Amino acid sequence: MHKRNKLGGGIGAAALAAALFGGFQTASAGEIDSMNFTAVDRGRYLSILSDCASCHTVPQKNQPFAGGRPIETPFGSIVAPNITPDLQTGIGSWTDDQFDNAVRKGIGRNGERLYPAMPFNAYTKMSRQDVMAIRAYLSTVTAVYNPVVANTLPFPFNIRMSMRVWDGLYFTEGEYVADPHKSAEWNRGAFLVDGPAHCGACHTPKTFLGGDKTAQYLQGSPLQGWSAPNITNDTRTGIGGWSADDVATYLKTGHNRITAATGPMAEAVDLSTSKMTDDDVKAIATYLKSLPGEEKPQTAMAASSPEMRAGGAIYRDQCSACHGQDGKGVDRLFPAVANSSMARADDPTSVIRIVLRGARSVATDQEPTAPGMPSYGWQLKDEQVANVLNYVRNSWGNAAPAISPDEVGRLRASVAKRSD
């Protein structure tokens, strides 16, 4: 309350009114009804599926959905707006159509085009009823006065008109249409993956304009100093070696017998997938397991090469205590690098980063341990990092392209500038 009072009488009083009566005021705006428990609760769950909180809530700030978190894109940062029912700075005074247009069509309140950091190209798969349920839920959260300047992109990306062209190229509006030849579970999974859960936002490679390369659907993509892995059924680089249960367990708990969620996925697990129903994570697993992998052939590096031998020596000294001489790790504690598609990924950004900077896995109710991997960046030179990773990527039946010391050096320089 202190902060509100400092903002001046008029605004402070309005914000307070919105906080107290927000639900009532927005309820009168149209077809949503904040007193309808069924809609509110459905909206609450849809907001989890859609992971709204990830962008619209600043972590640790205890102001849910009040916006203000910068979303990193290749073009610059976009700050997520306030979607609490605050009348001045939130969405309290928006009409239902304005809200629906923003979520499903990428059109802002005043007709401006939204940047696709807001995944409207995925949310468009939801129905208007879904989106109205989300609105009904959002109308029940505490209104927070928090003005946000969303567009902090540099020229020319700050010209929103350019988004018209982008929409023409990359945006297909329309609700999810079920495939009658597939099971209800598969269809639910496809809807979740392509719709609210917007998996492709991170896992589908992007063109230079930031649009989806649809031919490489869910085959992995770099973001925020990490590489989101291939989540098709590809044997070497995807989830081909995982059972559907492995996928569901990973989404639900953040850990499975092979790997653990870290980096941006740790947050997705914490805020979204761990809170999904068991049926929904199973549906996602069923759908992802049905996506054929590219199965690109890859030859392993020769075990006798000097790089591999040096890498093996480093592995035995530094890595085997946790990950095991056999690379199998410890179930749901230390990842099994011998079976890890992330270790074998064509884009090694994540594994290099983890060796250089360390990583903390996610804690969930089912798996609260949240083990961490220490940083070796201070200890291993670029060449040593490359060698040990080449060893991991090409031992125990693994095969992956060689990493060069220069590649490690470039990533070392770029992650050194990151606060995360």
Place this chain on the structure above:
Amino acid sequence: MARILPKKDVVIVGLGWTGSVMANELTDEGLDVIAIERGPWRDAPTDFPPSQMQDELRYRIRHELFLRPDQLTFTLRNKLDQQALPMRDWGAFMPPNGVGGGGVHWNGEMWRFLPSDFVLKTHLTQRYGAGFLPADMTIQDWGITYDELEPYYDRFEYLCGTSGTAGNLRGQIMEGGNPFEGPRSRDYPTKAQTQPFSHTLFAKAARELGYKPFPQPSGNLSTAYTNPHGLRMGPCTYCGFCEWFGCSNYSKASPQTTILPVLVRKDNFTARDNSEVVKINTDRSGKHATGVTFVDSSGETWEQPADLVILSAFSMFNAQLMLHSGIGQPYDPKTGEGRIGRNFTHQTISSVNGFFDKSKFNFNPFIASGSIGMCIDEFNGDNFDHGPLGFVGGGYVGQVQTGARPIESALTPPGTPKWGAAWKTAIKDNYLSTVKPGTGVHGSFYAYRDIYLDLDPLYKDRFGRPLMRMTIDIKENEAKQNRYLTDKFAEIIKAMGATSLAKTYRTAPYDATTYQTTHLNGGVIMGADPKTSAVNRYLQSWDVSNLFVLGASAFPQNAGYNPTLTVGALAYWAADAIRNQYLKKPGPLVDA
């Protein structure tokens, strides 16, 4: 003036083993709990990662994980007529500091005390007569029995994933375990750790001499384990950097690996680190605690009101805070009266190093865990007839070598020059073929009238409060006990095939400069008689009924075992009493 914080249900002073156990139990009960910790927050993977932890100079020699004496220290003297002097560096023991407390740097030994240890005074008097005990010995019964504590021993063992071989399963003596242990209700959660060569050789020699060796029960795990809180632990890698070091291989039981990740997820738990509690506050009656006062790292003073105060600092600091808060009458060695500070004890430790023919023995001594070891218990407690021996007490002896870290393991046989080429050659020749059990003789330390804790009349801490004064010495009973055990131990080392032995006895005066374990006990002891104890059998203060004092400070005297398992079991026992008795009817659980 202290600024007053919003009231909590419970304030916990010190977030080590007992504070963590109690915080988890009481938050499970739905109470709003705050823990205040003097030292820093410590998290396993970030604060002691395996990429840097194996650093003997940093952690062992320079004491990275421990309290810094300039933050707080003690004064020490051997006898009542001496002037105590402040300790400016640690030697005989290592006061822990920071989240996890001693649970971070310990070795992980998981011993249960003997059933007779809990009724020691009664037992020894019945067997040998009251006149057998030294006149100034002030041992007492605990006010609790082994059978009462057994379920809580079990809980702490399963919390930690303890690796061991049962010796007495529900009354049945089991082959390969400790035949002297009290009956346990079920087996260890995980099998005993595999033993390195010298430890195995010790067991063989002991068996041939007619003893019954068994693996030391260990909080370093033999295999992966998931504890009752769903926390996962990994198998120990025998890195040899356990004692003095933290473990982020998740293979040493600690608050960080067994409790804290679950505790920090609870909405009704908060913690403040780098904040030192300076006083437990009471109301005007002096019989009811109102909370605590603490000072943060900015020097700001705060008051944290609470309905229930849990004092769960390291044993000596528990006693110190009681004295500084004026709760309970200070002990006076002249009259034998008073509650706080009495029956202060340590552990009677010695060892025998064995030097072997390097052409026949390569022990690879660096392969070890903190609580690795093969031990015998024939000479512990009252497992043997003390009648002809003229002393009471005892301990386990064993090859419990925790590694061969290079700075401390540069050993040479007796008679080797202390420097120069001959010394260097001897180091090289003996490194792989020396047995260095460390605390191989792990004896009891019984209580005496003039071994106690009080406030120093001269020296003050940074807040201007008197330092705590330790008055401690090695009494004739303990010296005799140690000589007997050390000789027995040396016979076994000799039987292993050692060509020469370096035998060291523990003798008076008590030496503050050489390490003798961090097992400091007593000062706020438990008991059935409010005249001779500070807390009742539930660790509840006799003076202030909403104050519970956890930890080894409650031990009336020390047995011949490492204390942590008993400390953990007592914490669960006290938590159970709070949850099932105290909260239903706040007030004294035992009538004084």
